[in-house]
Amino acid sequence: MPRPTYPPIAPPFPATRPRRNRADAWSRRMVAEHRLDPSDLIWPVFVVDGEDRHDAIASMPGIERLSIDRLIGAATEAHDLGIPAIALFPVTPAGLKTPGGQEATNPDNLICRAVRAVKRALPEIGVICDVALDPYTLHGHDGVVIDGEIANDVSLEILAEQARVQAEAGCDVVAPSDMMDGRIGRVRRTLDEAGYPQTRILAYAAKYASGFYGPFRDAVGSLGSLGKKGKETYQMDPANGDEALREVALDLAEGADMVMVKPGMPYLDVVRRVKEAFAVPTFAYQVSGEFAMIEAAAAQGWLDGERCMLESLIGFKRAGCDGILTYAARDVARKLRGG
């Protein structure tokens, strides 16, 4: 959208008094440029094996790992609140992790069972699945390791098969978060050949090697596996902005339907540049560490958690996001609905 150039034509003070429009609540509402709605929110949920489980996650206050039966109830509430989609992340039992991450391609793995159950109970909600091997590998990397390297092209084969079993289970959107080169094209080709031309791809196009993923790795149990090793050989350097545009261009050329920037708050300049350069559906992920920062400060009484969460999310919209993945989605939607 073209914006007026500055300075705009306006007479100086005292004819112009910007405070006039801010003087009353109705007036502030009337001139508000952005609004947060439950339809802007995508809710990431951790899924765990078993029944009637809702395990707390120490580093993510208020967030629980849910067993599939509990997930159905949570998804139903999210849908009733107007949240369009949930993003599922599996907590893989330690015994199923291998160096090659084979469980990722098991059509009956936890995530596929969760997808089937949700789509059976609630076909109207969008279900998004992560495509990456880190919940399944003993080393906690997103691809397979050969001779100490994350082997790009070998990983593509497994990731594409992982996406295929997710689509087969009924997943609406596959979201490759692995940052291997060429993965979007490889996944698109596999889905098309397997008869899933309608399965969408949300590319984690600009995903940075971030310290803010710590609590997530704790939640899915990949932290212990990964240890002090980093993902810098495949995730992006936080110093780079132009490179994000190249990554997005590649993913779109390979068939991505939507793109994502991740993490969110430290990278809102990237969101803005991506949206302006490509004008495609653009999402950002308010990641676990961003959530934990707000919640931890709120728990100490240092921040008004609810207010800071809403302020952070409207910042994503102002930056140009079409939607935001946030662990606070359900709570925020309840609040927006007046609950």
Ligand code: PBG
């Ligand atoms: C795994 C994946 C990660 C997140 C989403 N998918 C962690 C990582 O890359 O190590 C992070 C989400 C969060 O921190 O909330 N591929």
